[in-house]
Amino acid sequence: MFNTINGLPVHPLVIHAAVVAVPLSALLAILFVVPRTRAWARLPLPVVAVGSAITVYIATLSGKQLKSNLEALGGRAQWDASPLGRLVAHHQALGMQLLWITVGFAVVAVVAYAASRRAATFHGWPELAVCSLLVIGAVLLTVQVYRVGDAGAHAVWDPPAAAATLH
Numbered sequence: 001m002f003n004t005i006n007g008l009p010v011h012p013l014v015i016h017a018a019v020v021a022v023p024l025s026a027l028l029a030i031l032f033v034v035p036r037t038r039a040w041a042r043l044p045l046p047v048v049a050v051g052s053a054i055t056v057y058i059a060t061l062s063g064k065q066l067k068s069n070l071e072a073l074g075g076r077a078q079w080d081a082s083p084l085g086r087l088v089a090h091h092q093a094l095g096m097q098l099l100w101i102t103v104g105f106a107v108v109a110v111v112a113y114a115a116s117r118r119a120a121t122f123h124g125w126p127e128l129a130v131c132s133l134l135v136i137g138a139v140l141l142t143v144q145v146y147r148v149g150d151a152g153a154h155a156v157w158d159p160p161a162a163a164a165t166l167h
Contacts, residue, residue: 003065010062015152018059021052022102022145025109026138032112033131042116049109052141053102060099063092087155094148101144105137 005013025048031041067088071080080089112130116122122130 009066011066014059018055021055025049025052026141029134029138046109046113049106053106056099056102091151098144098148108133
């Protein structure tokens with residue numbers, strides 16, 4: 001299912017959606033935290049955050065499929081020992097971390113939406129807690145999506161130099 005579309009691997013196609021959706025959800029979180037823009041960002045935040053989590057999930061599934069296709073070409077043991085195999089494993093580990101961060105962020109975004117709809121109770125510590133989690137999540141998302149993308153780009157475009165930096 002997550003193998004190819006018109007002969008092209010799904011993974012490089014779907015990661016472009018994640019590269020747009022994840023930072024957009026981080027930006028919407030910052031807009032939600034600012035009281036003047038909260039009403040505007042209230043509904044798009046959980047929608048984009050949940051969409052980001054789904055997109056990252058599809059990217060991880062398609063990445064696993066692409067990796068298994070590459071392993072089949074040269075044998076798994078040979079693949080795991082190769083510099084490219086180590087780079088892809090590093091990229092995959094970072095991608096799994098991003099998946100968990102986006103899922104957690106989506107939960108916080110949905111809670112923020114639900115809590116902020118009750119304006120009378122969304123003041124004081126509940127507002128501070130939710131907004132703090134959103135800011136922390138936005139920073140984590142931004143840093144992690146960069147790390148995953150950087151590792152993947154190096155694995156594709158400059159494997160020898162990137163492999164040297166793993167040790």
